[in-house]
Amino acid sequence: REAKHYLGVADDLKLSVNAIEVLKKRYLKRDEFGNVVETPGEMFERVASAVSAVERRYEGDADDARKKFLSMMRSLSFLPNSPTLMNAGLPLGQLSACFVVPVEDSIAGIFDALKYMALIHQSGGGTGFSFSRLRPKGDVVRSTGGIASGPVSFMRIFDAATDVIKQGGRRRGANMGILRVDHPDITEFIACKDRGGMDNFNISVAITEEFMRQCERDGSVELINPRTGEATGEMSARDLMVMMATYAWRRGDPGVVFIDRINALHPVPGIIEATNPCGEQPLLPFESCNLGSVNLSRMVERGEISWDRLEETVRLAVRFLDDVIDANRFPLKQIEDATLRTRKIGLGVMGFAEMLIQLGVSYASQDALRIAEELMAFITKTAREESCALGRERGSFPLFEESSLKKWDAMRNATVTTIAPTGTISIIAGTSSGIEPLFAVSFVRHVLEGARLIESSPLFERMASERGIMTPALRAEVARRGSIQEIPGIPDDIKELFLTALDISPEQHVRIQAAFQKHTDNAVSKTVNLPEKASVSDVIKVYRLAYELGCKGITVYRYGSREQVLYLGEPD
Numbered sequence: 001r002e003a004k005h006y007l008g009v010a011d012d013l014k015l016s017v018n019a020i021e022v023l024k025k026r027y028l029k030r031d032e033f034g035n036v037v038e039t040p041g042e043m044f045e046r047v048a049s050a051v052s053a054v055e056r057r058y059e060g061d062a063d064d065a066r067k068k069f070l071s072m073m074r075s076l077s078f079l080p081n082s083p084t085l086m087n088a089g090l091p092l093g094q095l096s097a098c099f100v101v102p103v104e105d106s107i108a109g110i111f112d113a114l115k116y117m118a119l120i121h122q123s124g125g126g127t128g129f130s131f132s133r134l135r136p137k138g139d140v141v142r143s144t145g146g147i148a149s150g151p152v153s154f155m156r157i158f159d160a161a162t163d164v165i166k167q168g169g170r171r172r173g174a175n176m177g178i179l180r181v182d183h184p185d186i187t188e189f190i191a192c193k194d195r196g197g198m199d200n201f202n203i204s205v206a207i208t209e210e211f212m213r214q215c216e217r218d219g220s221v222e223l224i225n226p227r228t229g230e231a232t233g234e235m236s237a238r239d240l241m242v243m244m245a246t247y248a249w250r251r252g253d254p255g256v257v258f259i260d261r262i263n264a265l266h267p268v269p270g271i272i273e274a275t276n277p278c279g280e281q282p283l284l285p286f287e288s289c290n291l292g293s294v295n296l297s298r299m300v301e302r303g304e305i306s307w308d309r310l311e312e313t314v315r316l317a318v319r320f321l322d323d324v325i326d327a328n329r330f331p332l333k334q335i336e337d338a339t340l341r342t343r344k345i346g347l348g349v350m351g352f353a354e355m356l357i358q359l360g361v362s363y364a365s366q367d368a369l370r371i372a373e374e375l376m377a378f379i380t381k382t383a384r385e386e387s388c389a390l391g392r393e394r395g396s397f398p399l400f401e402e403s404s405l406k407k408w409d410a411m412r413n414a415t416v417t418t419i420a421p422t423g424t425i426s427i428i429a430g431t432s433s434g435i436e437p438l439f440a441v442s443f444v445r446h447v448l449e450g451a452r453l454i455e456s457s458p459l460f461e462r463m464a465s466e467r468g469i470m471t472p473a474l475r476a477e478v479a480r481r482g483s484i485q486e487i488p489g490i491p492d493d494i495k496e497l498f499l500t501a502l503d504i505s506p507e508q509h510v511r512i513q514a515a516f517q518k519h520t521d522n523a524v525s526k527t528v529n530l531p532e533k534a535s536v537s538d539v540i541k542v543y544r545l546a547y548e549l550g551c552k553g554i555t556v557y558r559y560g561s562r563e564q565v566l567y568l569g570e571p572d
């Protein structure tokens, strides 16, 4: 085989050095001595074979599906979430990224959840929990006559366990911890990272419609003990809002989820309390979901969106993700049962920023908002049609008759779309992550074990070379600054196209998120970047706008407010 060798791995697909680095470290199959024994191309073959094999159950043409899945992945038009790439066709066989585990208000219940978390992390999945059912700190423990220690103290055990498990895994375990805004321990929860620890948790406050109403009229929220259902006190809604925004301003945590809205829009019976670690996938207790993303930068031909290619990719991706449910080895019986009842899948996108650049559209423009809506409307409509076709062929998901989707004649999956961060798969695909703008025109990425990857935008390299402005001095200057906005000698039209996360207003960040959310079944992963000099009231404005525009949650990140994964410019 004529394959180039990078970093000791045969590169049969001409991937970037960064992609090979990531694949080699954590994705490619290894023998018992820890040697890498497959190429990236063979990894895709392994995944395509394992996933398509289940089509035989439905008398589908498994070989035809295998070829199509393979070509869709090899061309980097679509990639499934990391656990599918890592585990398909291997003994572990756990293929999903997202899980939600319920936490009952009892010692046995809490430690069951802890054990389930361990099993899920071991298999490469991330876990979300609501701790809202736990009785507050200081409440009575009837069986012992003692005093309850409250949700936050238990979260610390989950955090510590995650630390221990990650030593053995391929992927650092990630958690989401959620507490309702009306839980008596809410202020301790919001401040829980002050004492250190909790590094393995993203935390989010579940905000209710009632809370938003009380914020508007400067009223108060009753704090309710979940054990008794009785109010234990009340707090000014605005004070709570300011507290959340202050902590988010200081350290990016907590995020916010609009929990009543999530439930109101959820198509099947059951109450959603939590989301997966990055917030884009709300799930019922014990549900899991597998994600996959279309690479939009591969969907442009001669400066225009190729709707035909997009449609074909979306249809095939839906079939792929539905097959993944059947090919999956679930870490627990409860998870298998809950997942098979709804058969949720989460198809999303990556490379949106690069697509806009190829189309000659600025991320900061009205056109970008229009394209976001149009694209996602098309993707969800197409995905739903395909799921309907699969439903006719293979049967609808078991809760279909009780769902709001029953106006269709069949439906294979209760949800079809989710926008994931694509933190790793976008590196493999060599494109911008999710729907985020470029983080920088050139930047240094810190990955696992302190390794640093330098990345610069190939589109910028190409455009600057075509215009004859690329020089070694310019390249060095771009790497130093990250942003090109203040660099003299770069034409304005190029500056407008290559805006980075911090060159874009917080309002536009929220509007882009909302444009995608409008046509996404599940939720949207997006970070609203704020400049270092932003204020706490800027954060509150972002929350308000996100709520008004119909977002299901919101996360802000003020530049430099805590240790970060991505840095602008060269490291010191």
Ligand code: CDP
Binding pocket: 080, 081, 082, 083, 097, 098, 099, 124, 125, 126, 127, 171, 172, 173, 174, 276, 277, 278, 279, 280, 291, 420, 421, 422, 423, 424, 425, 426
């Ligand atoms: O790009 P990749 O498929 O690796 O993942 P992502 O799109 O960045 O994240 C999707 C989901 O994977 C997250 O919301 C988590 O549920 C899960 N995840 C995790 O469990 N552990 C990580 N270290 C990263 C992601």
